[in-house]
Amino acid sequence: MKIYKIVSMMSGTSLDGLDLCYCHIWKKKDKWEFEIKKTKSIAYSEEMQLELKDSIFLKADDLLQLHNTYGVWLGEQVNTFITENSLEVDFVASHGHTTHHQPQNGLTFQIGSGQHLANTCEIMTICDFRSNDVALGGQGAPLVPIGDQIFFGTYDFCLNLGGISNISFEAKGKRIAYDIGLANMILNHITRKIDLAYDKGGGMARTGSVNVDMLKALNNLKYYALPFPKSIGYEWFVEEVAPIVDSTKDSVENLLHTAVHHISEKVAQQISLNLNTDKGILLVTGGGGLNDFLIETLQHKLGDSIKVHVPSKIMIEFKEALVFALMGVLRLEKEINVLSSVTGAKRDSSSGVIYIPN
Incomplete structure (x- = not known):
C-alpha cells in the first residue's frame, strides 16, 4: 500500500496567513484515507499582508516579480517546517495565493512560482490547480x-x-x-x-x-x-x-x-x-x-x-490544505481532481502542474 507523505499549503482570501499541513494519504479497498500529522500557521506581517492585498493593482512585471519572490518564500517555509519536525516528504502541494480571479474572462492567477518553490525546498511541487479548469471553460473554483x-x-x-x-x-x-x-x-x-x-x-x-x-x-x-x-x-x-x-x-x-x-x-x-x-x-x-x-x-x-x-x-483550520494534498495525490495518480459539475467546465480533469527541482 503506497502511503503518500505530503506538505501542503494554503493561503486564502482572508489574508490571515499561510497554513502548512503535513499529512499521509493512502488508498484502502478503493477508498482514500488520510491522517494529519503536523500543522503550522504562519501569520503574514502587516507589510506582506498589504503587499498581497494590493497585488491586484500591480503592473504585469511587478506582479511576476512578486510571483517569483513569494514562491521562494513558500519554499523557505517548507524547509523550516520540515527541519522543525524532521519530516519525510514525497512532494509539496501548493495552492499559492490568488491575486486575480476572472473566470468570465478566462483568467485566474495564483502567485507562488512552482519552479522557484521546488528549487528552494528541493522537492517536487504540484501547484496551479485552477488554470486548466478555466481553460476548459470552468470557473476554476471551488476546488475543495x-x-x-x-x-x-x-x-x-x-x-x-x-x-x-x-x-x-x-x-x-x-x-x-x-x-x-x-x-x-x-x-x-x-x-x-x-x-x-x-x-x-x-x-x-x-x-x-x-x-x-x-x-x-x-x-x-x-x-x-x-x-x-x-x-x-x-x-x-x-x-x-x-x-x-x-x-x-x-x-x-x-x-x-x-x-x-x-x-x-x-x-x-x-x-x-x-x-x-x-x-x-x-x-x-x-x-x-x-x-x-x-x-x-x-x-x-x-x-x-x-x-x-x-x-x-x-x-477547521487545515481542511483546505489537506484537500490540496489530496488533489496533488490524485494528479500523480492521473485521477480526476476537479469536478465539472462544480465548475461548469467542459469535462472533469486531473489538474495541477508538476515542477521538478533543478
Missing part, C-alpha cells in the same frame, strides 16, 4: 469539493467560511458546489479600520446591532441572483462590497453585527433551497468556524432542520 466528496461525504453539506463562503453537496448523483458570497473577507475589512486583524470569536459583532440600510445593500448584490456554477474573487469585493461598507457611517460593532447577519442569511438561504431531507448535518470549516457569534447566528437562521457541526480546531 473533491475532498468533500472523498473524505467528508457523510455530511449533507460542507461549508467553508474562509475569506469567501462556499458550499458543496450531492444532488442527483453529482457533487454541486459554488461560492455563496461573503465571509471573513468583509469581517476582516471592517476590523482593519481599527487596526485589528480580526474579531476574535465574534465578540465585538455580538455587541452590535443591525444597520438596516447596509444589510439591504449587501443582500441586493447582483452576484447572489446568478445561477451556479459561479465563483468570486477579491476584485468583486473591491468593486462591489467595500464601497457599501466604507460608505456606511456606523460603529465597527454595528458593521460587524450586520455583516454576520448577512453572511448567515445568505448561507441559510442556499441550504434551505437545496435541502432534500427533513434533517441534515452541515460541516463547517475555515476561519469562520472559530467565530462563535457567526456560528450561533447561522444555527438560529437554519432552525431545527439542519444541525451545524463544527469539528476540531485542526480540521
Whole structure:
C-alpha cells in the first residue's frame, strides 16, 4: 500500500496567513484515507499582508516579480517546517495565493512560482490547480469539493467560511458546489479600520446591532441572483462590497453585527433551497468556524432542520490544505481532481502542474 507523505499549503482570501499541513494519504479497498500529522500557521506581517492585498493593482512585471519572490518564500517555509519536525516528504502541494480571479474572462492567477518553490525546498511541487479548469471553460473554483466528496461525504453539506463562503453537496448523483458570497473577507475589512486583524470569536459583532440600510445593500448584490456554477474573487469585493461598507457611517460593532447577519442569511438561504431531507448535518470549516457569534447566528437562521457541526480546531483550520494534498495525490495518480459539475467546465480533469527541482 503506497502511503503518500505530503506538505501542503494554503493561503486564502482572508489574508490571515499561510497554513502548512503535513499529512499521509493512502488508498484502502478503493477508498482514500488520510491522517494529519503536523500543522503550522504562519501569520503574514502587516507589510506582506498589504503587499498581497494590493497585488491586484500591480503592473504585469511587478506582479511576476512578486510571483517569483513569494514562491521562494513558500519554499523557505517548507524547509523550516520540515527541519522543525524532521519530516519525510514525497512532494509539496501548493495552492499559492490568488491575486486575480476572472473566470468570465478566462483568467485566474495564483502567485507562488512552482519552479522557484521546488528549487528552494528541493522537492517536487504540484501547484496551479485552477488554470486548466478555466481553460476548459470552468470557473476554476471551488476546488475543495473533491475532498468533500472523498473524505467528508457523510455530511449533507460542507461549508467553508474562509475569506469567501462556499458550499458543496450531492444532488442527483453529482457533487454541486459554488461560492455563496461573503465571509471573513468583509469581517476582516471592517476590523482593519481599527487596526485589528480580526474579531476574535465574534465578540465585538455580538455587541452590535443591525444597520438596516447596509444589510439591504449587501443582500441586493447582483452576484447572489446568478445561477451556479459561479465563483468570486477579491476584485468583486473591491468593486462591489467595500464601497457599501466604507460608505456606511456606523460603529465597527454595528458593521460587524450586520455583516454576520448577512453572511448567515445568505448561507441559510442556499441550504434551505437545496435541502432534500427533513434533517441534515452541515460541516463547517475555515476561519469562520472559530467565530462563535457567526456560528450561533447561522444555527438560529437554519432552525431545527439542519444541525451545524463544527469539528476540531485542526480540521477547521487545515481542511483546505489537506484537500490540496489530496488533489496533488490524485494528479500523480492521473485521477480526476476537479469536478465539472462544480465548475461548469467542459469535462472533469486531473489538474495541477508538476515542477521538478533543478
